[in-house]
Amino acid sequence: MSLDKTWLNRFSWPQTLETGHSLAIAHRGASAYAPENTLKAFQIAADLHAEMWELDVRLSVDGVCVVAHDDNLARMAGQELRVSAASWDDISALQLPEGQQAPRLEEVIELAVQTGCGLYIEIKSEDAGVLSWELLQKSGLKFAVLASFNVSWVRQLRDLGCKYPLAVLVPNGADPIEYLDGLDVDIVHLCWRDATEAPHELLTESLIKSLVDHSLQIVIWQEDRSAVLHALWDLPIMGICSNRPELLKPYVPNPAHNIDIVCHRGANNLAPENTLEAARICLDQGFQYIELDVRTTADDELVVIHDAELLRTTSVNALVMDKTLAEIQSLDAGGWFREGAAGYQIPSLNQMLAMVKGYAGLYIEVKLADPEKLLQLVKAHGMLDKCFFWGGDSAMMNQLRNLEPDVVLMAPRWMYESVKEAHIAYGAQIIEFDVERDNLDEIAQCQELGARSMICSKRHQWDELASYLKYKPDLLNLDYPDRFKILASYPRVYAHFQTTVEG
Incomplete structure (x- = not known):
């Protein structure tokens, strides 16, 4: 089943959740x-428009609902401390990576209210479910689920009259209906990710029919494999968990006016700019182009990096042109961005071409590279028709x-007296309009000249991003493609967040 008005009314969930899409449960x-x-x-999950957040709740020795998956916090903090045997004062003093701490459930509830997101609470210790329920009621947050692998803990909530949706997590190999042991719940959460390389194949028509016949919503295991996700899209699933x-x-x-999205230095808000990881995040979302910068190393290799200096993204005070490819790729190009990205490398252009081939194209900004060598490499990958180029x-x-002659080149409008001059300068097939410098009303001239138009924007404001649609550009070069994606492809999801946050 998918979310409908009956379900939403029954649990007083926001009516705006009737979007036709499975919930993204972070x-x-x-x-x-x-x-x-x-x-x-x-x-970050809220910024990425995940409607719900899955979280784990345990009780400290003094009865605080602590948000933590493991009882022993050693995996996260690097030192032994058991939630069940520690006071909140001791737990809150423990430093986690990236300046974080294990939060209290109250803090997460407050953030959920502020952002319009729901909570999918997995109960990890006895009595944590009852206290979590009490905190939800006290906060007034209705958009929440209480869940556990432990059927008896969920049964306790049902027996006490809990009005929130209740879910049971079903492990690998268990029959969902049998695992419920007669308990009347609202959701079955199938935790089958590791059962097989294709766990979606276990979700058979007969199983789905059985669950639907029992009036059960379906939530799916944590999943980030594209092939599996694509197989799940059209199934009657309430929500999918994902990191x-x-x-x-x-x-x-939009088939009425297709706009190709160009991701500026990749997903530079989620991963270190110009890295393979930043590109991978864009590929997996179905964007059409990755924008990147190319420079030449001391041993005449082409690498993907914006600055002439290595200092900003590697903390090494040297020039790219003075270091070999091997020396450059021995550097940490991710730690500057966040602790969890430490160890990411500066990729070669060869690596980037190999990664995107068959999935997307590249907008290559030439910072310092031999044109002949650059073209040879792109052609060797069979990517000439999937790339376009610009350099100052x-x-x-x-x-x-x-x-x-067949190379696709871009020309910035601001560098020329007119759109026509930009087009004829070197036969540019793409004209870029910078929102900080150019008149976007001139975009219409591109069609008359037979050129494609591209808007370039580093802005993040929703109204600003939405305004680009009226110009009908052929491409959008963005720092926040994930935001534009929601506006253009998921207007009902956008409306949900606007309504719940503003309301």
């Missing part, structure tokens, strides 16, 4: 991008055109 928050079960992870909740809402271009050196741009 597993321990957006735990791929921040330490799990922390306020940082939950805030990467942005994957649950891939970009779907007009002589280099003309050289690219002379070397390869």
